Amino acid sequence: MTGRPGGAATLRPIGWSADGRSHHVPGRYLVRIPEAGPDGVLRARVERLVLGLPGARSARTNPRTGRLLVYYDPDATGPDDIDRLLAQILSGEPAPPAGAAGRPLPAWHARPADAVVADLRTHPRLGLTRAEAAWRLRRTGPNAIRPEDPPGAWQRFLRQLNEPMVALLLGVAGLSAALGQVLDAVVVVGIVVVNGVIGALQEGRAAEALAHLERLSAPVARVVREGRLEVVPAEMLVPGDVVAVRAGDRVPADLRLLRATGLAAEEAALTGEPAPVPKGTRPVPVCTPLAERSPLLFMGTHVTAGRGRGVVVATGMATEMGRIAALLAGAAPAPLLLQQRMQRLVAPIVRATVAAAAVLFGLGLLRGTPAGAMLLASLSTAVAALPEGLPVSVSVATAAAAYRMGGRLAVARQPAAVETLGSCQVICTDKTGTLTTGRMSVEAVYAAGTFWLRSGPSGPGGVPAGFARAGPEPVQAGADDLRFALRVGILCSDTRLAAMPPADGDPTEVALLQAAQAVGLDITRERIGCPRLREWPFSSDSRQMAVLCREPDGGPALYVKGAPEDVLPRLSRERVGGEEVPLGPAGRAAAARAVRQMARAGLRVLALAYRPAHLPEDELVLAGIAGLWDPPRPEVPEALRRCREAGIRVVMLTGDHPETARTLGRRLGILDGGGVLLTGTEIDRMDDGTLAAVAGRLQVCARVTPHHKLRVVRALQRLGLAVAMTGDGVNDAPAVRAADTGIAMGRSGTDITRAAADLTLLDDNFASIVAAVEEGRAAFQNIRRTVRYTLVTNAAEVAAMVGAVALGLPPPLLPVQLLWVNLVCDGLPALALAVDRPGPDLMTRPPVPPGESLLEPGAARSLLLQGLLAGAGMLGTFALLLRHGAGLAAARTGALAALVLTKLAYLSGCRRDPRTGAAPPPNRLLRASTAASGALLLATLYVPGVGRIFGTVPLAPARWAPIGGLVAAQHLVGRLFEAGPPAPPRPSPQQEG
Template structure:
């Protein structure tokens, strides 16, 4: 049974908290999360790791207990490192999912507020409008032209009309509001909803997978095969030279563990997750992980004007009434009782009657609130004015009509008020209200109105026209025919100050900023010119002009346009497709339900976090939490940084692993003694692979990253010479290690010391190479070596490891090393650094 007080003012917060505690959150049951233990055990789920564990256990039984225990410890340490990476990544991604969880507008304590949808309880009074996803099962208590898409439940694609007068006045969780608005009382939450009954169907939702990760997985499989072949050659060659079969088998397996870049995709995931977290701090919420890669390719940013390029702080600056324009900076608001009624009654603002100040009492679209604030200064006066009338019917605003109409009952009399885009509304007007008299609207007066609109729009004012009707108030679209024109409000929405710099940064980065707006072309041009988006009127095109062009004609002309004015969401879709046909990577913003197709079609679909509808958020790859254009540019920059960092650690890992494989292969090819023992190879893997690679994944951006042109979307991760860099540097690391080993033997330092020097050379050359990997275009002398504190920490940890196994007696016995003197260290440093020095000098002078 409906509680009348609850229908009017909703639940109290205390009662909502009590019911939430009693019935639980409004959530469907989900699959159980992967436990930390499962994540840890999965680190061992690798064939070669199991072979190595088995081999070391056998070596333990054969008397090599110290080696066996140490190798097992190293494997466990590697697994712990992998576990920490994966566990943190899962936590980060889970936190991001929670950030992206839906919200709902609810009335509590008589006030409209936005809450997390999972906090809704039975009895809550929610407010829904076009584009919203219904958060729970509800019963309608008040509605206007409500149409619901119930295809998720019924399979029927046609919308279903709902109202309190109809027998079927229930609405269900997960369905979508197509048109209209309503208030509804929650009757079921969580698993008690209709959706909850079929929740099992929703448990197979696939996770977003990064295309880059898939490519690297495939690359990893190829590298595994190649590494196993090389390891087999090294093992067989050693056995043929008369080496111990068991030791050579263990050596081969150890080399395979060190050489195979098993952490490659894991570190990509870490880099993506950390990058997404950094974007979140800059107010960009990534909903689909593949978007992170695509962001760096963005060449076109199509942005809405209002709230994104502008502050969305609306103020009425001018009014046209009774045949003249009033400048409100110098003049008072013109006396026009009918225009005041139109802008106040034909308005979807919610009013908090407890607030005295009007600015604090109004909740709603900034345009709507501005039209009320121009007439009222205190909440009491506004409350009294609203109390004189009651809305009995409305036709909500939509982007095609660009109008909103209401029928209001004042006493016993009904009257219709209409507001909307002037050029649309003026076509519907047959009459004009002139100083209290209604007469036929003449063509001369139409021309005067058009001139007034143009003058306002040239001053960057957004124009809203008002009209009314007293007779033939039939329900339906004919309500908007034969209207009486009353006047126009000119609203200023100043550009965001920071956007001008963001536009300039876009142009420097080879990215074309494009403004898309429903405003008049003159208003759009004035804002665009101020922000540096456009220079001439020729760069502006209107929706009417677009309608005259075929898709082929639009494709030919789209590159010449940077402002699209008076467009509809349908135009947005054509614009996206036209740019994509020119092989551009397009980012497109949107907020309304009709924007969803264009947002989904774009390479990077962006939804407004503040004003965006649920439908558009679901279609989007990214949500702007502050609705700011600058945030888009920041996200593009972050996307470039993430991609560059992935290239950095791929370069580092593969070069180092190649160096390790070549060290052993060259020794085998030239019939040399084994330069590194199995336990030493595993130590190199532990000391150099994990921490430095992860640290490269969070490397700060190079200063000129936004001075480069966007990369090609389908560019290989190994493009622009990365393959050559990996092969050459890997070969040099292996060659220098072998030279260090051979020189040590030539100077008579003994096999143990020679192996120690080879081990130190391999580690130090990789740690020096990690600095080279920080930039593809600049030498070590041109970058700030101390800007990545995580990398410095990782290198310090690696150096401590190598010093420990060289100088601590117990570890010397375990790793079969010997202490080195200054001459030996000099040889190690020479072979470790000579190639890096030559390469850096080459880049510096280049």
């Protein structure tokens, strides 16, 4: 059945069409569009426009066959309308925004909210039924941005071949085959294939790990189903669902707002504008630009303030974010920092390899060597110089570090985070929930001139046992004043205590509600008896929350909770004995003194006030001042001590009172005598240059806003420091994104912060950051060891080849032998080095500057020396065996054995720290790989039939003595030359400041 403008319908045959292009059953239409197969942008456009047809439930195109499968409502549209729309799209004509009946497609932002609800056949308060939502989900499919099909194993393998070294190796294989060295060419190609397979497997494991992380951090949505607010995975949303959002949420689908209270969203992913956009429910004209469609919230954007409810109007690829995802499909990502370092390391090696091969070829021709033989020798030198297995070893090192980070409750989103975190010099950290437990309790309340202190241990769920007066008891101060102050905390909060502990919600509000329960207040009764009329949500700029409620007597009253600095100046009266009395200078001074006393005790201070209807608009009545205690995590002091030993400075950024921040900073050891504490107000008075000058000694920031955090991070970066920034709330996201390494909280963190971060802590614990830094340093150290080992051994091979030609000797090793050595003796031990465990002193040295190379400073001299000595040992063995009557095959076999033994002997040296000479703990995998390399060497020499492949012959036992002597002498000389005064230690960030 196909809908028509007049309501009539025409029959469409069921089954396959005559031309075999389409298949139709009522409610389901399959049609082949060959042009949409390889074209991801066209597929996305077709799906989006087809979904715009009234009654279209889902549309999905198979990228391999080009077939479009559409589920639809037969009463609203049909195959004829789909075919008409496809013809217009494929002809290049602008697709009209019309459905089967010729009606314009819904412009949700231009329609009233009630009309949108009616179109989507839902209820603004009750939402959809579960059965209806399940039926719609089957038709529309999951609410997810479907990227291009992930590369298969074959595509991942081909991607590994897109490297300069691989291209050069394949060129070597082609020339070898042209010169008749078919076996050499086969071995070269085999090595390329092995490296490609290893790289493809590693990339596949990394993709699986990232997919697992995405599943762990999959966004959720608060959706109304059958009148109840439920939390469901965002991919389960369907058009017509009613969704609740609040500050910190990532918008799960395209929503048409039904209600909005102080709502704002950051839509930089769509519009490029980082400033939050105010949102409302009033319709706007159809032609309004995307960035100004205030009644809409878009999938993937983030709510930065307020709360609201909206109805889902588009999901998955039909959303604005889905359209952009299709347009961006196939765009190559920017190279990571580690990839850039590798390119900077490999590019000179490739150039030097080509130059060395050319020089060697010219030198041989001058000595009268046939061109064919010299070309073969030049190819051998090129093969010897290329570190074929280095990229795989580096990938294994970063993957191993990321795996160990996961075991220590820190998950890296990308490999660059592993390396960058190892170079971290400053950690800017939030206080609540990271340095502290995040489980607050009200320890003191100042009300009516009296201090009330928490008495007794906590009860079930952390509820205080009660409060007792402190000091002499004023006659006019009674428990009713305490209860009224905590009643303000009940009305001015959105948290609901769980039936069973632990409570879930904002820690500050949870503490206030638990304290209210402890003094006998009924939270539900208070909220029902004083319903909310309007609210002004908390924001980091205003630092307060206000609600307008209707009192039981029918009059309105405003309730406020917030920072004392913002609330106290607005006070004109104080509640004492149930009456509102003028707040004179003495009362104002007493309130300020109470704030200072609580702050100096390390408590977080919160002012509670209200304004009854009969007071002027700019006056408030002081109900009380609450002091909340958030105890430090027990493992934080030890983690901070390790940071100091590692030369990492910790800067605490908090919105607390300066005295609270100062007390906790000193208690934890963050703030010392030479450190600086800045407030947000003081930062505002500084220009960027002044702030950068002070940042060298900055240790604590109090009363900071998002803008202050961002300025602090950039001021530290202006000093050339690598900065890591932790955060959980929306206000932390800009600084987290700007930092060299952004670290988000996995438990308490908001979606916007996790999206901006490079690293996610699964336990929100500062100690996990220190553990992750250690793993990052270990990864960088292992990469350096692998690079050092690979380059030294390859330099030895080049030195021996060039030396042989210069002395008029034949090449000491055949290309197939060089390739075998690089694959076995470089590959296995290099992989073992890549997963080496960190040494005990790794966190007792200053961090590596982010601009430092993969090679240690001054390492080039050591590498050249070791390479020349190793090459001399191999060449000496080759010449000695030739001189004592050994055949060319036996001499080459001896040179091969000397090279392998030299490489294996150098393993212990490259594991030692070049600065201190210290070695890491024993590596059982390295021992096993060393033994395996030795066993493979013996198999190459003594297993029948293997020698013909590699051009080797069995060595008599007497031949091993001179080989071992030369290798031992070369190793000893290398150790003596390498020994010297240790390099001067790097200055710590504190010393640089």
